Amino acid sequence: MEGLVGKDYVILCSDKHANFLRKNKKDPADYRPDILHQCLLNLLDSPLNRAGQLQVFFRTNKNVLVQVSPQCRIPRTFERFCGLMVQLLHKLVVRAADSSQKLLTVVKNPVTNYLPVGSRKILMTFNTEELLLPSKLMSPKDEAPLVVAIGGIARGKIVTDYTDQNVKISNYPLSAALTCAKVTSGLEEIWGII
Secondary structure, three states: OEEEEOOEEEEOOHHHHHHHHHHOOOOHHHOOHHHHHHHHHHHHHOHHHHOOOOOEEEEOOOOOEEEEOOOOOOOOOHHHHHHHHHHHHHHOEEEOOOOOOEEEEEEOOOHHHHOOOOOEEEEEOOOOOOEOOHHHOOOOOOOOOEEEEEOOOOOOOOOOOOOOEEEEOOOOOOOHHHHHHHHHHHHHHHHOOO
16 A cells, blocks of 8 residues: 655546556556545444444555544545554654544454454445345344445455445445445434434
């Protein structure tokens, strides 16, 4: 995800660094930090997050696990987001400017160490027969917390060893960002978060 281009460390992106990636025998399609940017904007801007009902983690293609604080405000521009990610990968933590609060933190794998005990864990994938509307992902009476894994990749499929169920929420392939938006909207509807 990060590379040394010239004298600077940058987040490698298929749009800006395609020639550099090809020269280093890398597939540019595997370098899409814009997908993560869109997903984080959708998740952290959601009423679900603002109501304190969302916990976000993401993993890089180099298996770096990052915990995202619900108070984190992701930069709106992609350039500033990439700068923030370089800072995170170098310092392993990004703190709020006006306090010592950790907004982004590199944490130790595996992600299962941070998931609620007894939670129902589902993987969003188009490659399954099981279709659930986002508003039916759980019942308002469900006691068990819900964990949703969404692949922030341009193509291929995400593989997990911790999910119990594979689910799709549409008969059509959806972008990761749209999946994030639909899942959060569905859960907001279930819990009456407006």
